Amino acid sequence: MTWNRETVHEKLIEVFGQYKQTDAAVSQESQIVADLGIDSLGVMEVLADIEDTFKLTIPDDALRDINTIADVAAAILTRLEGDGRLEG
Template structure:
């Protein structure tokens, strides 16, 4: 499947919405732990869902730089673009 920026963002909001532990609205600026209440085990579950959805692997060291859903989107868009799976 080929993705574009809009479909990546929509799919991420959907995935994080399924895993959030609070009643806040999910947005690009939502912090995964502070706003959504997702703990370390939850982060691993989200990561597995994201890898399945986008058919890619995210290395553990990439997680150190991720705090918000927007950070996740940037990491995924970079990998999809590198793999030739991102439409302009």
């Protein structure tokens, strides 16, 4: 499947919405831990879901600088673009 920036962002909002532990609205600016209350175990579950959804592997070193959903989107977009699966 090919993705575009909009569909990646929409899918991430959907996925993180399933795992959030607070009543906060989910947006690109949402802090994964502070706003959504997702702990380290939850992050691993989200990561597995994201990898399955986008059919890719996110290396552990790419996770160091990820704090927001926008950070996750940027990492995914980079991987999809490198794989030739990003339109537009």
